[in-house]
Amino acid sequence: MNFNDYGRCMATYNSWQNGVLFDLCAQIGDEERRRDRNMFFGSIHNTLNHLLYIDLRILGILKTGQAGTYDARTIVADDFEDLREQRIAMDKEISAFVDATDHAWQDDYRELMGLDGVTRKLPRQLFLMQLFNHQTHHRSQITSELHKVGLDYGITDVPLTPDLPL
Template sequence: MVDPAYVQTMARYNAWQNRSLCDAADTLDEEGRRRDRGAFFRSIHGTLNHVLWADETWLHRLIGTPKPPISGRDAPTYVEDWAEFRRRRAERDEAILAWAATVDANWLRGTLIWYSGAAGRELGKPRAFAVMHMFNHQTHHRGQLHAMLTAAGARPEDTDLLLVDEPR
């Protein structure tokens, strides 16, 4: 089910989709990115920030990179400056790709234990399950972003996973 090839494919998909959504968001002005569109994290900017915050949180749990300095409750305002957000998003996507290239089947069979601020306690799950959750979380929120961007008149690329290795 979850093997190194899955992790590497999903890392490529993640980077491709984040580029597409950010490029589409670039066509909007600041007000357009920050307008409350009725989504859980309100705006395009807030939802993009939440995904970045969550990716940094999961990288911290999985490989020990620095933990975001704010809680998930504040994630929608994580990186306020759009240019800085784009830089950080690209860096994290490269970090996810680099990490994915090192994942092996034995590591995936292990258990990940971490403290969850949302649950208020320590949790433990199989690493493969946690990795699958990380990628599923990204995909879930990128669907919201795609809908918000399209409604705002931007044109993100197709989101089909089947196209991840196709020339664009």
């Protein structure tokens, strides 16, 4: 599997997992989604917002090499249905990006100053990996909270992704 295949497989996986996640989150209602659960971003709703915000930033880096100033308090969508629609659109945009035939961005590097204050020169491919890793990380926080309210998240194994483009 080459890097382009990796990107397509992970985009398909993330779209599937995000669909499952939003379907389950819809079942618990707005009050439960917004309840402070002592998660890193407080609530499930805020964590879903954070995921979308970071995806917007990382996709910007992948497409242009640039991202605006980071603000951890950014709310992309306050309404759950709007957030779901934007999540679906973002997943389609990620898929379109990895399906594109121009992969010249893979040969490019980007300087990034981390929250630790250290500037690093990194291949842009790492940012695609980070996008997928970051989603998995925060989805697991949300699935843990869903489990606590009795909702079974189900399968999360990449090889079992429906319609995996191999």
